[in-house]
Amino acid sequence: MSSHGILSDLQLADLVDQGVVIPQEPLADGQVQPASLDLRLGRTAYRLRASFLPGAGRTIQSRLTSDLVMHTIDLEKGAVLETGCVYLVQLLEGLKLPADMTAAMNPKSSTGRIDVFTRVITDGGEAFDQAPAGYEGPLFAEVSPRTFSILARTGDRLGQVRFRRGGHHPTQEQTVSVDLEGFDNGVVGYRARRHSGLVDLAGIGAHPRERFWEPVTAPDGQLVLDPDEFYILASRESVTIPLNEAAEMAPIAPEIGEFRAHYAGFFDPGFGVSEAGGKGSRAVLEVRGRDVPFILEHGQPIARLVHEPMLEAPAIAYGQVASNYQAQGLKLSKFFR
Incomplete structure (x- = not known):
């Protein structure tokens, strides 16, 4: 311990x-x-x-x-x-x-x-x-x-x-880059549709994806982020959080300035661990363009994953009970079907 x-x-x-x-x-x-x-x-x-x-x-x-x-x-x-x-x-x-x-x-x-x-x-x-x-x-x-x-x-x-x-004591930092080579049918992410309907926070899986999101592709491994548009992308790397660590997503370079990730990012012990059903899990990236159009390229670093120790391993690792994002690739929020 x-x-x-x-x-x-x-x-x-x-x-x-x-x-x-x-x-x-x-x-x-x-x-x-x-x-x-x-x-x-x-x-x-x-x-x-x-x-x-x-x-x-x-x-x-x-x-x-x-x-x-x-x-x-x-x-x-x-x-x-x-x-x-x-x-x-x-x-x-x-x-x-x-x-x-x-x-x-x-x-x-x-x-x-x-x-x-x-x-x-x-x-x-x-x-x-x-x-x-x-x-x-x-x-x-x-x-x-x-x-x-x-x-x-x-x-x-x-x-x-x-x-x-006992304070914040990171054990390691992992650079997270963006995957723009495509998942299903060349889709690399989703862009939110403006003026869509209401998202009911009680409606798990109740909202048709196509009413709220449009798929995006990245010809030649490049994606132009439009100003003030919101995108869901995925990391190029698989992410694994061992049972004796937790992690949090953090900015990699705030001075870049032309986009930011939302960083809704606590990663629990067991995320991506094969024994907990998480083999190949990616980090999902919530990205917003800023003031001018910006070209994002495949493999470009976009965030950091900061690991730190647990006081003790959890009794139940992430993924050992019902979880929405274990073994995820490119995945929207649980509210969409």
Whole structure:
């Protein structure tokens, strides 16, 4: 067992009894993952005029004034969160971290693949997606659909949290490049269709792919990214996360500037491991063009996969129970059929 690293599923399950995770409702089935805990939307969404960070010494609730909040939305019956808008939702999970534990948050894979921009803020927060050691208080999710409007409800899971003891100690970094040679019938990816229908977060496999996505090809191994268009691509490399490690996708070179990947990227122990049914698993890349058209070439580096140790191996590795993305190649979000 390592003296520092990411908490495993067994350790995560104990955090409620220890008072580290404070849920407003009992944890739901499947909420505990091999190396992360899914975070659930609460009962009310605030439509904001703009994103914000509360800043040192200030609570999120104190910032929710009439100058910032345009209106409130009841999520218990379900509500549409529209593209181009910024919403803030208190999560059903709060935290009371011990002095030697930090927390990091990230969108779930299914969230990133529908181009929903989401990040977590804390009371006193001066950075997104981080809860410092000793933090005690609520968690709020900022949610901003970029391409598809979504139908969301209390309990839906757009993000996840990892808990870490002993600081961040990467063990290795793996460069991830893009595959533009094609999968089925020369298709190398998908581009989101603008002005498509609504994505119901309860509708797993309920949305026809062709209504929301158009396939793209890359003649001569090149793909031109159009400005502000959203693409689903796949890595050239297979990805394997051993049982004693977890990983996270990170930018490879922010200074490139002409595109970015969404990086909805926690990779659980067991992802891509043959014994867990993951032989040949690729990383799916959520890519958005920026200011000018940009040529992406086959094999071009596009992200980094940063590995770090687990405190202990999980009881159940990724893929040993029902999983949407084990052994994936080029794969859209679980909401599409």
